[in-house]
Amino acid sequence: MSDKSSSVKTRFLRPRDAVNRTPEGQVRVVLEMPGVSKDGLEVKIENNELRVLGRRESDKAAGAKHILRERSQGDFLMTYTLDETVDTSKVNAVLEKGILTLTLELKEAVKPRTIQVRAG
Amino acid sequence: MDLIRWGNGLADPFLEFESLQDEINRLFEGIRTPEPRGLFDRAFSPAVDVVEHGDSFEVLCDVPGVELKDVEASISGNVLTIKGERKESGLSENGNLYRTDRRAGKFQRTLQLPLPVNPGQVEAFLKDGVLRIVLPKQEELKPRQITVKAK
Numbered sequence: 451m452s453d454k455s456s457s458v459k460t461r462f463l464r465p466r467d468a469v470n471r472t473p474e475g476q477v478r479v480v481l482e483m484p485g486v487s488k489d490g491l492e493v494k495i496e497n498n499e500l501r502v503l504g505r506r507e508s509d510k511a512a513g514a515k516h517i518l519r520e521r522s523q524g525d526f527l528m529t530y531t532l533d534e535t536v537d538t539s540k541v542n543a544v545l546e547k548g549i550l551t552l553t554l555e556l557k558e559a560v561k562p563r564t565i566q567v568r569a570g
Numbered sequence: 571m572d573l574i575r576w577g578n579g580l581a582d583p584f585l586e587f588e589s590l591q592d593e594i595n596r597l598f599e600g601i602r603t604p605e606p607r608g609l610f611d612r613a614f615s616p617a618v619d620v621v622e623h624g625d626s627f628e629v630l631c632d633v634p635g636v637e638l639k640d641v642e643a644s645i646s647g648n649v650l651t652i653k654g655e656r657k658e659s660g661l662s663e664n665g666n667l668y669r670t671d672r673r674a675g676k677f678q679r680t681l682q683l684p685l686p687v688n689p690g691q692v693e694a695f696l697k698d699g700v701l702r703i704v705l706p707k708q709e710e711l712k713p714r715q716i717t718v719k720a721k
Binding site: 466467468469470471472473478480482483484485486487513514515516517518519520521522547548549551 | 617618619620621622623624627628630631632633634635636637658659660661662664665666667668669670671672673681683684696698699700
């Protein structure tokens with residue numbers, strides 16, 4: 451995943467995220483999606499694009515009045531562009547405590563390989 | 571060629587610059603969103619909503635990734651304090667970080683509610699990374715309907 455782009459539409463929020471590569475050669479993407487439950491989550495890979503959509507239930511109650519409103523309202527959307535090194539058939543997604551963790555496997559051919567150097 | 575008399579009701583050229591400066595300053599004021607900051611804030615300040623219902627207040631706070639044992643709320647009078655720590659990064663150690671805009675560490679928010687609440691009946695829930703605290707208003711302060719009778 452050498453290139454990634456995010457598309458933010460006005461109606462959506464971009465979740466805070468972190469991307470790293472594990473020593474095992476996987477790519478791990480961590481997204482903060484407070485208020486999103488499993489039912490509201492949609493992870494899709496299409497045309498080398500990884501799309502994460504997290505819908506939240508609006509916690510609006512009738513007759514309620516906001517005294518303070520800092521939390522951003524709306525649904526989360528994040529799109530990453532994948533390159534050909536990612537094995538799109540092996541994507542693992544875990545949603546826990548409002549954190550979505552995506553683990554992407556790289557294709558065998560591009561995994562880093564340690565070469566033993568022997569004394570000649 | 572038209573000649574315009576100097577100072578004939580037309581703006582001073584320096585005044586033009588000043589108004590341009592004001593205009594640009596105004597432009598930036600709109601973009602800058604105020605970050606909530608408190609005296610005892612730590613590494614970051616999670617966003618908080620306070621909603622007033624008929625007989626209670628509801629406080630909602632976004633704390634994704636924070637464990638139940640690492641968050642605490644306390645109330646004294648009508649001042650609510652939410653404290654906690656986000657320990658996880660979700661990332662594997664010894665890995666190669668590409669990028670992040672996530673924050674970890676301690677946080678604290680202190681809020682003053684407009685009316686006293688019943689400290690014994692405060693309830694807090696943590697679900698999907700959102701902390702929800704329900705604080706019932708004190709009984710004697712709830713608005714009471716007074717029936718007017720004909721005499």
